[in-house]
Amino acid sequence: xxxxxxxxxxxxxxxxxxxxxxxxxxxxxxxxxxxxxxxxxxxxxxxxxxxxxxxxxxxxxxxxxxxxxxxxxxxxxxxxxxxxxxxxxxxxxxxxxxxxxxxxxxxxxxxxxxxxxxxxxxxxxxxxxxxxxxxxxxxxxxxxxxxxxxxxxxxxxxxxxxxxxxxxxxxxxxxxxxxxxxxxxxxxxxxxxxxxxxxxxxxxxxxxxxxxxxxxxxxxxxxxxxxxxxxxxxxxxxxxxxxxxxxxxxxxxxxxxxxxxxxxxxxxxxxxxxxxxxxxxxxxxxxxxxxxxxxxxxxxxxxxxxxxxxxxxxxxxxxxxxxxxxxxxxxxxxxxxxxxxxxxxxxxxxxxxxxxxxxxxxxxxxxxxxxxxxxxxxxxxxxxxxxxxxxxxxxxxxxxxxxxxxxxxxxxxxxxxxxxxxxxxxxxxxxxxxxxxxxxxxxxxxxxxxxxxxxxxxxxxxxxxxxxxxxxxxxxxxxxxxxxxxxxxxxxxxxxxxxxxxxxxxxxxxxxxxxxxxxxxxxxxxxxxxxxxxxxxxxxxxxxxxxxxxxxxxxxxxxxxxxxxxxxxxxxxxxxxxxxxxx
Amino acid sequence: xxxxxxxxxxxxxxxxxxxxxxxxxxxxxxxxxxxxxxxxxxxxxxxxxxxxxxxxxxxxxxxxxxxxxxxxxxxxxxxxxxxxxxxxxxxxxxxxxxxxxxxxxxxxxxxxxxxxxxxxxxxxxxxxxxxxxxxxxxxxxxxxxxxxx
Numbered sequence: 001x002x003x004x005x006x007x008x009x010x011x012x013x014x015x016x017x018x019x020x021x022x023x024x025x026x027x028x029x030x031x032x033x034x035x036x037x038x039x040x041x042x043x044x045x046x047x048x049x050x051x052x053x054x055x056x057x058x059x060x061x062x063x064x065x066x067x068x069x070x071x072x073x074x075x076x077x078x079x080x081x082x083x084x085x086x087x088x089x090x091x092x093x094x095x096x097x098x099x100x101x102x103x104x105x106x107x108x109x110x111x112x113x114x115x116x117x118x119x120x121x122x123x124x125x126x127x128x129x130x131x132x133x134x135x136x137x138x139x140x141x142x143x144x145x146x147x148x149x150x151x152x153x154x155x156x157x158x159x160x161x162x163x164x165x166x167x168x169x170x171x172x173x174x175x176x177x178x179x180x181x182x183x184x185x186x187x188x189x190x191x192x193x194x195x196x197x198x199x200x201x202x203x204x205x206x207x208x209x210x211x212x213x214x215x216x217x218x219x220x221x222x223x224x225x226x227x228x229x230x231x232x233x234x235x236x237x238x239x240x241x242x243x244x245x246x247x248x249x250x251x252x253x254x255x256x257x258x259x260x261x262x263x264x265x266x267x268x269x270x271x272x273x274x275x276x277x278x279x280x281x282x283x284x285x286x287x288x289x290x291x292x293x294x295x296x297x298x299x300x301x302x303x304x305x306x307x308x309x310x311x312x313x314x315x316x317x318x319x320x321x322x323x324x325x326x327x328x329x330x331x332x333x334x335x336x337x338x339x340x341x342x343x344x345x346x347x348x349x350x351x352x353x354x355x356x357x358x359x360x361x362x363x364x365x366x367x368x369x370x371x372x373x374x375x376x377x378x379x380x381x382x383x384x385x386x387x388x389x390x391x392x393x394x395x396x397x398x399x400x401x402x403x404x405x406x407x408x409x410x411x412x413x414x415x416x417x418x419x420x421x422x423x424x425x426x427x428x429x430x431x432x433x434x435x436x437x438x439x440x441x442x443x444x445x446x447x448x449x450x451x452x453x454x455x456x457x458x459x460x461x462x463x464x465x466x467x468x469x470x471x472x473x474x475x476x477x478x479x480x481x482x483x484x485x486x487x488x489x490x491x492x493x494x495x496x497x498x499x500x501x502x503x504x505x506x507x508x509x510x511x512x513x514x515x516x517x518x519x520x521x522x523x524x525x526x527x528x529x530x531x532x533x534x535x536x537x538x539x540x541x542x543x544x545x546x547x548x549x550x551x552x553x554x555x556x557x558x559x560x561x562x563x564x565x566x567x568x569x570x571x572x573x574x575x576x577x578x579x580x581x582x583x
Numbered sequence: 584x585x586x587x588x589x590x591x592x593x594x595x596x597x598x599x600x601x602x603x604x605x606x607x608x609x610x611x612x613x614x615x616x617x618x619x620x621x622x623x624x625x626x627x628x629x630x631x632x633x634x635x636x637x638x639x640x641x642x643x644x645x646x647x648x649x650x651x652x653x654x655x656x657x658x659x660x661x662x663x664x665x666x667x668x669x670x671x672x673x674x675x676x677x678x679x680x681x682x683x684x685x686x687x688x689x690x691x692x693x694x695x696x697x698x699x700x701x702x703x704x705x706x707x708x709x710x711x712x713x714x715x716x717x718x719x720x721x722x723x724x725x726x727x728x729x730x731x732x
Contacts, residue, residue: 377601380603384607
């Protein structure tokens, strides 16, 4: 189950990160490209507007050309045709020509006639002085030397900006001398901008380059514009964007900033597309995650958890058949097959172990019956001989009989010990909660004679209750306490029994003040029939510690000794909290 | 010399393959004062022949008690016990299982086959003598046995 949760978390986190990454990347890449596209579109539109403006200037020039290369005009400026103005120039003429300013000068640059018509209120006004100031002999506006000379462009006046065209006045045949200069002009006012806007389908406004009170967006644009960069794009808000163009006057100085405003169709369409893309990706992502989780769960996780449950069941012994379920043909099923192989080899080993245990039982049976039978014969007939012939043969015979009888007695003791040793495993009882304090009391009662004889002191702190075989615990403590008293030193025997709770087992210790053991023998003393002393020094067959070791091992614990000769010994052993692996 | 209470010499059948054990039992029986006749056979087949008076045992008396060892060649004590307790003419005879075995399954099996008692031979000679004496005292002294023909 933990693996399943982990997998879900990992998939969830990765998907979320991917979604965020995708969102940010598409924002950065797509929106930037939409912005670039928008800027390009705005620039194109500004160029289109500028082209329209240039067209206006061109048409002004060509109108000027029609009028200035005409005998009537030539005659008028050279003083030979005084009715010219009355006959040719009136308000309607100018309306038709889409101009509202006209100035005639002679070849000396003197203004012969000038007129300005306001197209909005249809009134004639004087020609602005600021324009007249630009017209004098030799000034740029009227200084024509060649028949093809022509000046056209924009001039900033105090009254506003004006489209202007200035050309030399010649006769119909375009030959010198130059009679004077004809200037046509058209103020760029609301009406003019309106018609321009209509032609390019954009909202067009202009602002004088030197206007100190221009709007803030114009000011921003002005700071971006220069002779090298004639067009700038600024986003006004979410809905509209504007392109700005710097327009120079006929002298090459910055004169006007033209602004073409348009809705942000491209960008907004891009945002909608992007949002749709994100939503679609999210839906796909969710479908992907659900499918992925379903697949992982059905193909891997649930199978793994079933495998783990099976193995758990087998370990706990709940599952009768020691096999895991194998389905499919992939790594997991081959893992199942491997586990089954392992289980069956373990089963085989278990059976072998069981059969070797049975053999041990058989061995115990053989020892108890068949080996004891001849021994009984030896012992019984030795006793009979002793009873009937003791003192009737010579002294040597009596001595020999005694040796033989002693040998038989020892053999009997060893066979008994061997039986006790083999019965630790084969005749053990099941583990029950066992109060070790009661065990110690029992042991003291059993050893009462030996303890009183040696004047021994047995002390124990409060000891725990553990899962154990009660009679084997008595046997164990009896062996250890008996040894502690038997191998006493010069002082009276003093035995202390204590216990310490380790994380998952109890550590017991039996400490004495006896003769101690050389550490080099600390392994040997736990082997069967191994003795460190002669029978004359200390009686016994050497089975006690071997049986003790077997009992501790049956409970899943360990036993060892820490000692120095003459310094007493401490025997340690552990009993697991659950009482070992076997019930 | 005493005879058994019903005025006859008590007939005892000892079924035992080990001559050493036979001799020990004989010696132990000798120590008491009661007159009895100890008949010895060496295995189960001989025991059944003796009881059914076949062959060389045609004139054999019917024993008052049977002392039966369990582990014997040819036909072991368990089979003999089963045969005796199946036979209507023999099943009234008390069978005392006298063996070296201390095994639980032997004890259970013997009583299951209606053995009258189960005794493990002590290893020590003095104890063995005591056991034999108590068998005699109990089965030939205390206990009332059915009258044999």
